[in-house]
Amino acid sequence: MSEKKTKRRDFLFTATTAVGAVGAAAVVWPMIDQMNPDASVKALASTEVDVSSLTPGNTLTVLWRGKPVFIRRRTQEEINEARSVKMEDLIHPEKDEDRAKNPEWLVMLGVCTHLGCVPLNDKGDYNGWFCPCHGSHYDTSGRIRKGPAPWNMEVPKYEFVNENTIKIG
Amino acid sequence: MKSLFKLFSIIIIIVVSNSYSFAAEKVEYLKTDWSFKGLFGKFDRASLQRGYQVYTEVCASCHSMKYLSYRNLAEPGGPEFSEAQAKAIAASFEVTDGPNSDGEMFTRPGKLSDKFVMPYENVKAAQAANGGAYPPDMSVLVKARGGGVDYIYSLLQGYEEAPSNVSLDEGVYYNKYMYGNKIRMAAPLSNGLVDYGDGTNATVEQMSKDVTTFLMWSAEPHLEARHQMGFKAIVYLIILTTLVYFSMKKIWSRVESEV
Amino acid sequence: MSDHDYRPKSKVGQWFNDRLPLLTLANHLTDYPTPKNLNYWWTFGGILTFCLITQIVTGLTLAMHYIAHADMAFESVEHIMRDVNYGWLIRYIHANGASMFFLAVYIHIFRSLFYGSYKSPREIIWILGIIIYLLMMAAAFMGYVLPWGQMSFWGATVITNLFSAIPLVGEGIVTWLWGGYSVDNPTLTRFFTLHYLIPFLILGLVVLHIWALHVPGNNNPVGIDIKKPSKDTVPFHPYIVIKDGFALLMFMIVFAFFVFYAPNILGHADNYIEANPMVTPAHIVPEWYLLPFYAILRSVPDKLLGVVAMLSAILILAVLPWLDTSKIRSAVFRPLYKQFYWILVADVLILGYVGAMPAEGLYLLIARVATAYYFLHFLVILPILGFKEKTLPVPLSITEPVLGGSPNLAAARNKESKIE
Numbered sequence: 096m097s098e099k100k101t102k103r104r105d106f107l108f109t110a111t112t113a114v115g116a117v118g119a120a121a122v123v124w125p126m127i128d129q130m131n132p133d134a135s136v137k138a139l140a141s142t143e144v145d146v147s148s149l150t151p152g153n154t155l156t157v158l159w160r161g162k163p164v165f166i167r168r169r170t171q172e173e174i175n176e177a178r179s180v181k182m183e184d185l186i187h188p189e190k191d192e193d194r195a196k197n198p199e200w201l202v203m204l205g206v207c208t209h210l211g212c213v214p215l216n217d218k219g220d221y222n223g224w225f226c227p228c229h230g231s232h233y234d235t236s237g238r239i240r241k242g243p244a245p246w247n248m249e250v251p252k253y254e255f256v257n258e259n260t261i262k263i264g
Numbered sequence: 265m266k267s268l269f270k271l272f273s274i275i276i277i278i279v280v281s282n283s284y285s286f287a288a289e290k291v292e293y294l295k296t297d298w299s300f301k302g303l304f305g306k307f308d309r310a311s312l313q314r315g316y317q318v319y320t321e322v323c324a325s326c327h328s329m330k331y332l333s334y335r336n337l338a339e340p341g342g343p344e345f346s347e348a349q350a351k352a353i354a355a356s357f358e359v360t361d362g363p364n365s366d367g368e369m370f371t372r373p374g375k376l377s378d379k380f381v382m383p384y385e386n387v388k389a390a391q392a393a394n395g396g397a398y399p400p401d402m403s404v405l406v407k408a409r410g411g412g413v414d415y416i417y418s419l420l421q422g423y424e425e426a427p428s429n430v431s432l433d434e435g436v437y438y439n440k441y442m443y444g445n446k447i448r449m450a451a452p453l454s455n456g457l458v459d460y461g462d463g464t465n466a467t468v469e470q471m472s473k474d475v476t477t478f479l480m481w482s483a484e485p486h487l488e489a490r491h492q493m494g495f496k497a498i499v500y501l502i503i504l505t506t507l508v509y510f511s512m513k514k515i516w517s518r519v520e521s522e523v
Numbered sequence: 524m525s526d527h528d529y530r531p532k533s534k535v536g537q538w539f540n541d542r543l544p545l546l547t548l549a550n551h552l553t554d555y556p557t558p559k560n561l562n563y564w565w566t567f568g569g570i571l572t573f574c575l576i577t578q579i580v581t582g583l584t585l586a587m588h589y590i591a592h593a594d595m596a597f598e599s600v601e602h603i604m605r606d607v608n609y610g611w612l613i614r615y616i617h618a619n620g621a622s623m624f625f626l627a628v629y630i631h632i633f634r635s636l637f638y639g640s641y642k643s644p645r646e647i648i649w650i651l652g653i654i655i656y657l658l659m660m661a662a663a664f665m666g667y668v669l670p671w672g673q674m675s676f677w678g679a680t681v682i683t684n685l686f687s688a689i690p691l692v693g694e695g696i697v698t699w700l701w702g703g704y705s706v707d708n709p710t711l712t713r714f715f716t717l718h719y720l721i722p723f724l725i726l727g728l729v730v731l732h733i734w735a736l737h738v739p740g741n742n743n744p745v746g747i748d749i750k751k752p753s754k755d756t757v758p759f760h761p762y763i764v765i766k767d768g769f770a771l772l773m774f775m776i777v778f779a780f781f782v783f784y785a786p787n788i789l790g791h792a793d794n795y796i797e798a799n800p801m802v803t804p805a806h807i808v809p810e811w812y813l814l815p816f817y818a819i820l821r822s823v824p825d826k827l828l829g830v831v832a833m834l835s836a837i838l839i840l841a842v843l844p845w846l847d848t849s850k851i852r853s854a855v856f857r858p859l860y861k862q863f864y865w866i867l868v869a870d871v872l873i874l875g876y877v878g879a880m881p882a883e884g885l886y887l888l889i890a891r892v893a894t895a896y897y898f899l900h901f902l903v904i905l906p907i908l909g910f911k912e913k914t915l916p917v918p919l920s921i922t923e924p925v926l927g928g929s930p931n932l933a934a935a936r937n938k939e940s941k942i943e
Contacts, residue, residue, distance in 0.1 A: 107514060111507040118500055125609035129584050134606040138335050138377035145365070303784070331601045400796070404601065407787055408795035443805075483795075486604075486611045493612070494783025501779060505772040512765045519559055519757055 141264035143256065146200075154216050156205060159263045163205035163213055164251065165224075166261065169235065174198045176222065177236035187246045191236040194250050202253050202261065203237045209244035224248070291441055293414035294421060296473055300480060303495060306488050307481055312343035314460055315478025318471050321458050323402065326394060326449075328382040331403035332482055335376040341488040342481055350376060357381045395435050397448035406476070406483040413476050415441065420472040423451035551737070556756035557763045558743035560921045564634040565741070566770030567627050573771055574624040575729065579722050581617040582666075589669065591715035593708040596671035597797040615786040621663050622789045623778050625812035628656060632840075637864055639852030640742040646844040648735040653841045655728050660813065662721040665714040667810060672794030677807050679706045679714070685820075688827040705800060746853025747917055755921040806881065814878030815871050819897070821882040822890040832894065839901050846901055848909025856915040860908055867900050 142159050146166060149155050152173075155166040169177075177191040178198075195201045205224075207214050212228035219225030220241060221234035231242030238247040253263045299308045316337065319329070334354035337345045345353065354374035359381060362369035374381065384390035391398050400408075409415045418441040426438035432446065439447045453468045460466050481487065529550045531540050540546040588607050590599040603610035632652070635641055641649035664682060668675040683700050687693040702709030740751055749755040757763070781789065789811060793804045809817050819836050823829035839846075854861040874893045880886040 107507070107511055111504070111511045114500075114504050114507055118504060121500075125612055126580060126584055128608040129610060129613060130587065131608055133588075133602075133608060133610070134335075134339075135333070135377070135602065136606075138333065140377075148365075331598070331605065336605075404795045408792055410792045412792075490611065490615075490783055490786075494779065497779050497783060498776060501772060501776045505769065505776065508765065508769045508772055512769050515761050515765050519762070 141262055144261045144263065145259055146261055147259035151199070157263075159204075159251070164263055165201070165203055165205040165216075165237070165248075167201040169195075169199055169201055173222070173235040177234060177238075180234065180236075180238075184240075186239050189236075189238060189247055191238075194236050194238075194247070197255070200261075201235075201237060202250065202263070204249045204251055206248065207231055207244055208239065208246040208248065209242070214248070291418075293411055293441065294418040295414065296417060298413060298477070298480075300477070300487055303491065305491055307341070307477060309344055310462060310464075311474045311477045312481055313345065314462070314464060314471075315474035315476070315481075316343050317460065318453075318458055318475040319402070319478055322452055322471075323475065324380075325383055326390070326399040327402045328384070328390075328399075329380045329403045329482060330382055330401055332380045333376070334374060334378055334380070336482075336485060338376070339485070342485060343478070347376075354378060395448065399449070402479055402482065404483045406479045411441075413480050416479060417472050417476045419447075420453055420475070421468055553758065553760035555737065555759040556740065556752035557759050558741050558749055558755055558921060559757045559762070560743050560745065560755075561741065561763070561766075562744055563766075563770055564630065564637075565743075566767045567631040567634065569767035570627045570771050570774050571624070571631060572729065573774075574620060574627055575722065575725060578617065578620050578624060579726070581613050581620065582719070582722065584613050585617055586719065589715075591669070591712045593671060593711050593798070596669060596711060600670045612782070615782045619778065619781045619786060619789060621666060622781070622810070622812065623774070624659065625663070627774070628659065629812070632656070633868060636867070637854045637861075638742055638744060639746055639847070639849075639854070641844050642847065642852050643844065644739045645736075645742065648732060649844060650841050651728055651732045651735060653837070655725055655732065657837060658721050658725050658728070662718055662725070663810065663812070665718040665721075667794075668711065668714050669718060670794060671711065671798045673796045673798060673802075673804050674791045674794040674807070676706060676798035676800065677803055678809060679710060681807055682809075683710075685830050685833075688830040690827070707800075742852060743921065744853060744855060745918060745921055746851065746855070747920070749921060753920075753922075808879055811875065811879070814876075815874035816878075818874040818878030818890045819894045821878075822887065822894040836894075836897060839898070843901065843905075847905045849912060849914070850909070851914045851917060853917075856917050857908075857912055858915065859912045863900065863904055863908065867897075870896050870900070 139160070142157065144155070144157050144166065146155060146168070149166065149168045151168050152170045153168060156163045157166065158164070174191075174195075177195075180191075182188045182190075191198075194203070205213050207226040207228065209226065209229055209231050212226050214224035214226040214231070214233060216224060219232035221232050223235045223237060223240075224233040225231070226233075226242070226244065229243050231244035232240050233244075233248060234240050236247075237250075239245070251263055253261055256262045299306060299311070319327075334350055334357075337343055337353060338347045338350035354376050357374040357378075358371045359374045359378050360369055361372050364370055384393060387398055406412055406416060411418070419439060422439040422441035424438055424440055426432050430438060430445065432438060435448060437447050437450055438445055453471050455468055456466050458466050458471065464470060484490075529547050531537050531546045536546055585603065588599060588603045588610065590596060600614070603614050605611075607613075635649065635652070664678070668679045683697055683706065686696045686700065689696060698704065700710070701707065702713060740749070743749065752758070791808065808814070816833050816836055820829045820833040823832045849857060849860065851857055854864055870893050873889065874897065877886045877890040877893065882890070
C-alpha cells in the first residue's frame with residue numbers, strides 16, 4: 096500500500112511545485128518587459144529631414160531614435176573612390192551600390208560598430224570617417240577598412256519623400 | 265479559517281462603504297448597461313468610435329485630452345480604428361512642431377505619434393475663453409470623479425430648468441447631477457447634433473453613452489487586458505491554492521495536529 | 524537547538540560554511556522549531572514579508588519611469604499607466620499593495636494583542652514592530668504624494684502642517700520640511716528620496732524583528748512557553764512553510780481581485796486631478812489605513828494637543844508590554860480581557876469610520892468618545908485588569924491535553940495546572 100501512496104504524494108508535490116514555478120515565472124516577465132522600449136518610444140519611428148541646403152562634399156548630422164545619422168552629399172571623386180574598391184580588400188564586403196542607391200547621397204547611422212562612439216568626418220586613412228575612441232577607419236562609403244570595428248556603419252531604412260526631403264525610418 | 269474570512273469581508277465592506285460615503289447629498293445617477301463592467305467586460309468598439317466622434321466634434325472645442333496620442337486610436341483594446349484611419353485622423357489636425365533649422369516653429373499635419381492637439385495653448389488661455397472656468401482635461405476625467413461613468417453619463421443628461429428658488433448668474437446653468445447643481449458648461453448635447461456614420465440615431469442619451477464609453481477607455485486604456493489577465497490570474501491562483509491545500513494536508517498528516 | 528552543531532555534508536559546503544556560516548543560518552531557519560498549534564492568524568508574518576518584497580520590487584520598477592518633478596510627476600504616472608509595458612499592472616500592484624500591506628499589518632498587530640505576543644520575553648520584537656509600523660506610515664504617506672494629484676498635494680500640505688503645532692520652532696520646521704514656502708517641487712523630490720529609502724530601512728528592521736523572534740521562539744495560541752524542540756513543535760520547513768504558503772495564496776486572491784477588478788476603489792478620485800495649489804478638494808481624507816489616527820487628531824479641538832493625541836495613540840503601543848500587568852499571555856485564558864479586546868477592535872473600526880466622515884455634529888461626538896475609550900483601554904483598563912481578573916487555568920504544554928485522550932481545552936483545564 097505504501098508504494099502507491101508514496102507515488103500519489105510525490106505526484107502531488109511535483110504538480111504543486113511545477114504549477115507554482117510557472118506562476119513565479121509569469122510574474123517575473125512584466126518586471127523584465129517594463130524595461131523594453133515603451134509604446135511612446137516605439138511610435139517615434141520616423142523623422143523627416145530637409146536636405147535642400149546641403150552642398151556636395153558636406154555632411155549633415157541629424158538625430159534619429161537618439162542616435163546621430165550622417166547624411167553625406169558625396170562629390171564625384173568620393174563616389175569613384177568608393178566604387179572602385181575591390182571586394183577582397185574589405186573587412187565587411189558590401190558594394191557601394193547597395194549602400195547608396197542614389198550615389199550622390201549616403202545615409203547611415205553615425206555610430207562606430209566597435210563600441211558605439213561617433214566617428215569624425217573627413218578623417219582617417221581612407222578619406223571617410225575616423226573613430227577617435229579606438230582608431231577605426233571608414234572609407235567614403237562608410238565601410239570599415241582598418242581598426243577594431245567589425246562591420247560597416249549601418250544604413251537605416253530611408254526614402255526620398257521628394258527632391259529635398261529624406262524620411263528616415 | 266472561517267473567522268479569517270469574516271474579518272476579510274468585514275474590512276472590505278467597511279473600506280468600500282467608506283470610499284463611497286462622501287457624496288453627502290446622495291443623488292441617484294442614471295443607469296445604463298455598460299459593456300465594460302464585470303469580470304469579462306469589454307468595450308463596445310462601435311460605441312467607442314462613435315464616442316470619439318462626439319468628443320472630437322463637440323467636446324474637443326473646449327476640453328483637451330493631453331495624455332492621449334493619435335496612435336492610441338488604432339491600438340488594441342480601444343476604438344481600434346484601422347492604422348490608415350488613425351493616420352488620416354491625425355493628419356486632419358495641425359500640429360505645431362519645431363524649431364526648424366531657422367529656429368522657427370512651424371505647423372505640419374499630425375502624425376500617429378503626436379498627442380491630441382489641445383484646444384487652448386494653456387490653462388490661462390482656456391480660462392480666458394470660458395469666462396474664468398477651466399474646462400478640465402478629459403484624459404482621466406472618469407477616474408477623477410467619484411461617481412465615475414455613471415456621473416458623467418448622468419451629468420450630460422442632467423440639464424433642467426432651474427427651480428424657482430435657485431437664481432443663476434449669467435453663463436451658469438442648472439444641472440441636477442452637478443455638485444451644488446450649478447455648472448459653467450452649457451448643455452453640450454442635443455438630439456441629432458452629430459451625424460453617426462453607422463446610422464445610429466444620435467439621441468442625447470445615445471451620444472452620452474458613447475462619449476462616456478470613450479472617456480472610460482481614455483482613462484483606462486488597458487481595461488480589457490486587465491480584465492483578461494485578472495481572470496487568468498485568479499483561476500491560476502485558485503488552482504495553485506487547491507494544490508497547496510492538499511499538499512499541506514498531506515504534510516501535516518504526519519503530525520497529529522489540525523491544520 | 525540542534526543547529527549549533529550543524530555541519531554541511533559536502534566538502535565545498537564545509538569550506539564555505541567555515542568562512543561564512545550562511546548554511547548554518549539556512550539550516551537554522553528550516554529546522555527552526557515552531558509551535559505546532561499556530562493558527563492562521565500566525566501566517567500574517569509571512570504574508571507581510573511577501574508584501575514588503577512586492578512593494579520593493581514594484582517600487583523599483585516604477586522608479587525607472589517615474590519623474591519626481593512637480594511639472595512632470597502626474598504626467599509620468601499617466602505615461603506609466605498608458606505606455607510602459609505592463610506599467611498599469613505594476614502601478615496597480617504597488618498602489619493596492621500598500622493597502623494590502625496595512626490590512627496584513629493590522630491583523631498581525633491585533634493577533635499580537637489577542638494572544639499577548641508583546642509580553643515578556645518578546646518586548647523587543649514588539650517595539651521593533653511598532654517602529655516598522657511607524658516607518659510604514661511614513662513611506663505610505665510620502666508614496667501617496669508622488670503622483671502629485673490633488674489628494675497628494677493637499678494631504679502633504681495638511682500633514683506637514685501638523686509640525687507647525689510645535690511651539691516656537693514649528694513654523695521653521697515646516698518651512699524646512701517643504702524646502703520653500705509651500706509644498707512644491709523641493710518637497711516632492713525629497714519625499715521621493717525618502718520614499719525610496721524607507722522600505723530598505725524597514726527591510727533591515729524586519730531582519731532584526733525575526734532575529735529577535737528566533738531568540739525566545741514563537742508565542743502560540745495557548746500562550747505558554749514551550750520546550751524546543753519537543754512534541755509541541757514542528758520544524759519550520761516544510762510544516763509552517765506550506766501553511767504560510769497556503770494562507771499567502773488566499774491573501775493573493777483577495778489582492779488580485781483589487782488589482783484587476785477594483786484597482787481604484789481604495790484610492791480617492793481627486794487624486795486623478797493634477798495638483799492645484801489654488802483649489803482645495805471638498806473633503807481631504809487620508810488613505811483608509813490612517814483614518815483612525817486622523818479621527819483622533821480631529822477629535823481634539825486644540826491644534827497642538829490634537830497632534831500630541833495622535834502621536835500618543837501610536838507611541839502608547841510601544842509601552843504596552845508594561846501597561847498590561849497580567850502574567851497570562853493568551854486572551855483564551857483571560858475571559859474579561861477577551862471582552863475588552865473585542866471592544867477595542869470595535870472602537871478602532873469606529874474611529875476609522877468617523878475618520879472618513881466630516882468632523883461635525885454626531886460624528887465628532889462619536890470620535891471624541893471613541894478616542895477617549897482608546898486611551899482608557901491602554902492606560903486604565905489594562906493595568907487594572909492584570910490585578911483584578913480571574914484567569915482560567917493554563918495547560919502545561921500543547922500536547923498535554925492530547926495525551927490525556929481528548930484534544931480540547933476542557934481536559935487541559937481539569938489538570939488545574941496554572942502558571943504564575
